[in-house]
Amino acid sequence: MSPWSWISKTAGLAGVVLALGVSVALAATQLTGAGSTFDYPFFSRAFYEYSQQHSGVTVNYQSIGSGGGIQQFIAKTIDFGASDVPMNTEELKLAGALVLQVPITLGGEAIGYNLPGVGKGLRMTRQLIADIYLGKVRKWNAPEVSKLNPKLKLPDMDITVVHRSDGSGTTYIFTDFLSRVSAQWKEKVGTGKSVQWPAGLGGKGNEGVAGQVRQTPGAIGYIELAYVLENQITYALVENQAGKYLYPSIETVAAAAASKPDVSSTDFSIVDAAGENSYPISGYSWVMIYERPADPARAKLVRDTMEWLVTKGQALAKSVDYVPLPENVQWQALKIISAIKV
Amino acid sequence: MKDSMAKADSGSASGEVGPAGAAGGGEAVAAAAPGDLAKAAELGARVKLPVAARGKIFEWAVYGATGACIAIIAGLFIELLANSWLSISTFGLSFLWTSEWNPVTNQFGALPFIYGTIVSSAIAILLASITGVMAGAFLAEFSPPRLAEPLSFVIELLAAVPSVVYGLWGLFVLGPVMRDYIEPFLQRYFGFLPIFAGTIYGVGMLTAGVILAIMIVPTVTAISRDVMRAVPNSQREAIWALGANRWQGFRMVVLPIARPGIFAACILALGRALGETIATTMVIGNRPAIAASLFAPGYTISSVIANEFTEATSQVYLSALLELGLLLFIISVIVNGLARLLLWTIFRPMES
Numbered sequence: 220m221s222p223w224s225w226i227s228k229t230a231g232l233a234g235v236v237l238a239l240g241v242s243v244a245l246a247a248t249q250l251t252g253a254g255s256t257f258d259y260p261f262f263s264r265a266f267y268e269y270s271q272q273h274s275g276v277t278v279n280y281q282s283i284g285s286g287g288g289i290q291q292f293i294a295k296t297i298d299f300g301a302s303d304v305p306m307n308t309e310e311l312k313l314a315g316a317l318v319l320q321v322p323i324t325l326g327g328e329a330i331g332y333n334l335p336g337v338g339k340g341l342r343m344t345r346q347l348i349a350d351i352y353l354g355k356v357r358k359w360n361a362p363e364v365s366k367l368n369p370k371l372k373l374p375d376m377d378i379t380v381v382h383r384s385d386g387s388g389t390t391y392i393f394t395d396f397l398s399r400v401s402a403q404w405k406e407k408v409g410t411g412k413s414v415q416w417p418a419g420l421g422g423k424g425n426e427g428v429a430g431q432v433r434q435t436p437g438a439i440g441y442i443e444l445a446y447v448l449e450n451q452i453t454y455a456l457v458e459n460q461a462g463k464y465l466y467p468s469i470e471t472v473a474a475a476a477a478s479k480p481d482v483s484s485t486d487f488s489i490v491d492a493a494g495e496n497s498y499p500i501s502g503y504s505w506v507m508i509y510e511r512p513a514d515p516a517r518a519k520l521v522r523d524t525m526e527w528l529v530t531k532g533q534a535l536a537k538s539v540d541y542v543p544l545p546e547n548v549q550w551q552a553l554k555i556i557s558a559i560k561v
Numbered sequence: 562m563k564d565s566m567a568k569a570d571s572g573s574a575s576g577e578v579g580p581a582g583a584a585g586g587g588e589a590v591a592a593a594a595p596g597d598l599a600k601a602a603e604l605g606a607r608v609k610l611p612v613a614a615r616g617k618i619f620e621w622a623v624y625g626a627t628g629a630c631i632a633i634i635a636g637l638f639i640e641l642l643a644n645s646w647l648s649i650s651t652f653g654l655s656f657l658w659t660s661e662w663n664p665v666t667n668q669f670g671a672l673p674f675i676y677g678t679i680v681s682s683a684i685a686i687l688l689a690s691i692t693g694v695m696a697g698a699f700l701a702e703f704s705p706p707r708l709a710e711p712l713s714f715v716i717e718l719l720a721a722v723p724s725v726v727y728g729l730w731g732l733f734v735l736g737p738v739m740r741d742y743i744e745p746f747l748q749r750y751f752g753f754l755p756i757f758a759g760t761i762y763g764v765g766m767l768t769a770g771v772i773l774a775i776m777i778v779p780t781v782t783a784i785s786r787d788v789m790r791a792v793p794n795s796q797r798e799a800i801w802a803l804g805a806n807r808w809q810g811f812r813m814v815v816l817p818i819a820r821p822g823i824f825a826a827c828i829l830a831l832g833r834a835l836g837e838t839i840a841t842t843m844v845i846g847n848r849p850a851i852a853a854s855l856f857a858p859g860y861t862i863s864s865v866i867a868n869e870f871t872e873a874t875s876q877v878y879l880s881a882l883l884e885l886g887l888l889l890f891i892i893s894v895i896v897n898g899l900a901r902l903l904l905w906t907i908f909r910p911m912e913s
Binding site for chain 1: 762848858860871
């Protein structure tokens with residue numbers, strides 16, 4: 220072997236070792252997460268800000284859907300998963316290790332409608348929404364609707380019920396709400412990300428439902444609050460448990476969350492929450508992390524990032540029309556995150 | 562120059578490509594170097610082995626590519642079967658004819674989806690075959706040549722539009738037009754037929770069929786145009802010589818000869834309609850129910866998979882969705898098989 224080739228080989232080997240070292244260093248500053256599409260606008264805003272403030276840390280979030288997020292999380296290919304509904308016992312068993320589930324952001328749902336000549340200010344009780352979605356109230360001028368809205372001139376028009384066709388956390392929160400306020404709904408349909416709808420049309424995504432509602436005179440549909448705030452959609456005042464009629468807003472959804480500070484992955488529903496100012500169709504989205512992250516080098520990074528996300532990061536939620544966690548829930552979230560073993 | 566030519570010649574002359582190539586090679590050598598045949602032959606001899614090897618490599622590559630296609634199909638089928646096994650063993654054959662689709666109670670049946678897939682595609686192929694064949698006939702037989710090219714280009718452009726664009730257009734433009742004009746018109750004059758009765762939503766089976774038809778019309782048009790153009794001119798001239806006019810010539814000569822090709826075009830288009838996902842999802846209404854009315858919302862196999870797969874978490878649920886995928890696969894195979902059968906039994910005897 221000539222000295223030159225020896226030198227070049229050694230140099231090459233050193234280069235490889237160096238490159239490996241660098242890539243390990245890189246890996247320690249990069250987190251990957253996957254899951255809920257609902258979280259995506261908030262996460263991309265928040266994690267961008269985080270990497271600005273913490274030089275070199277990047278968080279790569281893939282919005283592949285909650286189901287995919289849970290699967291990837293169970294397969295341990297990502298540092299954290301995100302889901303609109305916490306993992307259930309069966310899924311936790313598959314994970315095979317202790318999983319921490321952290322409430323990360325809040326969502327609320329508006330009841331959008333399209334009634335030519337009526338405009339804003341339609342009032343609806345919880346029971347009425349359930350009866351419409353059950354297909355029991357079929358006309359806009361039915362007594363159930365008109366007695367709540369004596370001042371509005373309700374047309375003699377069929378109600379076209381619109382729901383999400385794709386599996387979604389939005390549907391989960393909405394059906395959770397309906398199951399809470401209507402025994403008949405609970406028994407006949409139940410709660411889920413996809414359910415067997417007794418009535419209506421399915422639209423794909425918020426844009427599908429909103430598009431359908433805007434297109435169809437007489438239509439009604441539930442739409443994510445962030446989407447409603449950024450688009451021109453007329454939505455109803457919904458009666459809460461205290462008997463007040465409220466519009467969904469960042470404040471009224473946050474009030475619903477604040478009414479239940481001890482939220483956990485097994486007791487997380489905040490639909491039909493108590494309190495004067497609580498909007499009844501609200502719910503959390505979740506992040507899942509292992510108590511002992513597979514890569515100990517990244518455990519601290521995961522903990523730091525999540526701590527930031529549930530506290531300082533929450534301030535960014537409003538800028539993308541998301542509802543920040545109320546302070547008492549931020550404390551609860553911090554308590555859960557502090558269990559990560561670093 | 563001469564050298565490279567000789568090399569090329571020897572490639573074809575080596576016998577791997579058959580008599581046509583060999584003859585062509587001989588001619589080229591003669592033309593290039595009439596007085597230098599011996600040298601060319603010598604050059605040829607020198608490079609013979611690598612060229613033969615290249616031929617072998619090509620041969621294996623061809624086998625490999627074909628084998629890969631078959632392996633992918635087989636792998637797809639096996640994977641689908643394996644992953645839907647839980648659903649198959651849970652629901653058995655009743656999966657095929659029950660209509661319950663309830664992710665909350667984990668009860669699954671595929672009938673409304675099978676129905677929706679077949680009906681929406683049937684509407685599409687009915688509309689698209691009539692329109693497409695007529696447009697193809699115009700382009701091939703009746704339009705002035707100067708017009709045919711730009712028109713063909715525009716029609717083929719329809720095929721290049723992404724399906725999500727069709728879907729959005731369907732939701733925001735076609736849906737309201739169907740709701741306000743076309744469906745009320747059909748109901749008014751043909752409302753006695755159950756398929757045109759019932760509530761009008763704008764979205765539904767008929768709208769989905771129309772969107773699909775628009776999407777597959779370019780396929781039918783382009784292929785039937787090419788097939789009609791391929792009919793030898795001597796055939797046309799023969800019938801014209803007998804006194805037929807353009808239209809008669811088309812009906813008696815071009816159409817019968819082109820018919821198997823047109824049929825194949827429709828089958829190809831039908832394949833696309835069966836599998837189309839996003840555009841259908843946007844306009845079909847996504848309700849797993851079987852209704853007599855074409856105005857009612859429906860659901861297709863590919864739509865429900867696209868809608869529910871990402872958020873499905875329970876094992877049986879996922880498995881049921883994959884079994885739907887398997888069914889779509891089987892439906893496509895059956896449709897293609899039937900088409901081939903039809904081609905053999907109907908068109909073969911006619912040709913002979």
